[in-house]
Amino acid sequence: GIADPSCQLYMVAYYLGPAMVTLAGPSWPKSTASTAKTAGIAFFDLFAQALNYTGSMYAGPTIFAIIYSSVTVWTAVFSRLLLRKKKSLGQWIGVGVVFLGLCITGLNSVHLGPKVFHGAVMVLVGSCLHALVYVFSEAVMKCGDDKVTVQANCAIQGIVASSSLILWQFVYTRSRWDELIRDPVQESGSTWFHVGMILVVLAVSNLIHAFCYFHTLANFPGGATSAGVMKGLQAVLIFVFTSLAYCGKLGGQEMCFSRLKLISLVVVVLGVVIFGKATSATTEAEKQQQKKRSMTTKATCSSDLTTSPRTKDGYWVVGGGGDCESGEKQTFLQAQEDDAEEVV
Secondary structure (H helix, E strand, O other): OOOOOOOOHHHHHHHHHHHHHHHHOOOOOOOHHHHHHHHHHHHHHHHHHHHHHHHHHHHOHHHHHHHHOOHHHHHHHHHHHHOOOOOOHHHHHHHHHHHHHHHHHHHHHHHOOHHHHHHHHHHHHHHHHHHHHHHHHHHHHHOOOOOOOHHHHHHHHHHHHHHHHHHHHHHHHHHHHHHHHHHHHHHOOOOHHHHHHHHHHHHHHHHHHHHHHHHHHHHOOOOHHHHHHOHHHHHHHHHHHHHHHHOOOOOOHHHOOOHHHHHHHHHHHHHHHHHHHHHHHHHHHHHHHHHHHHHHHHHHHHHOEOOOOOOOOOOOEEOOOOOOOOOOEOOOOHHHHHHHHHHO
16 A cells, blocks of 8 residues: 555655745755755655665564664764764763664564564664764754755755655556555555545654754754654654554554563663763753853953054954954953043
8 A cells, every 4th residue: 555665655745744844935055065965865865764664664663663763873973973073971871772772672573583673674774874864964054154954954855855756656656556556555445535644644744843853953952963862752652652553453563562672662762861961961061161261262362452542443453362363353342441431
């Protein structure tokens, strides 16, 4: 049906949601290079998500949720390698704990059969690639002269990915529609109205998800790493609701709760929490250090002010010493002090 992994029909709706941001008239990038970079990220994400959601059909949503939360690990690693973001000891401890939880999940998937194991491997690779999308997206929104806005990033990636998938429907799915889509839908007893509602809900939910995701990358402390940490909460919710909705009703043991899955989930979430706490502490420490440097710079610049006449706009000119650049205008409005002296 619509979940056929070769057709990827459901992914059309998945990406059409973010593409709808175009209707809001986002501020598009000024340079072709920025637009091309964002479009390139969309192709990368398309491949990553195809692996993730195809793997989830083989491995089951509970195993998918646990492994998919490893985006936290990969994002931390890639942020360090590509964006030069240093991680504290506490953050790396959190990463290690998450990795331990993933190892437990891997052992569990092996016992459930080769199909489940292959699906788990697909999700693991897809999660790794999706973490790169996090880092690349943060880079185009924060680095360079022509920064891509949250709305433009969401719209461009949605348009590029959905257009590619629509083209795939004409090239591949169209000639196999009856066999892969229509017949399975009818055999399941579903209706096209229900199919349409599922796709619409998927599009709207991913629109909300994508906009919040890009906003987190651009504005939330920690950027890509923080977005990865939030996958821990997603893992918990999927784990719980899947067991309640599908266990004993659809699929096999991969849909059901087990003690090993619970242990794996607890370990992964513990690692995510440790990482989140360490990230908050690191961010606060960096803010304090930046504040101290700013105060030191102001004090140095103030001492370097010369007795030369003020410029026309009332600022003093720095003679060039300490941390102040030669000729830099400072915001110390000495004019007010001089005026007060003249009154006296």
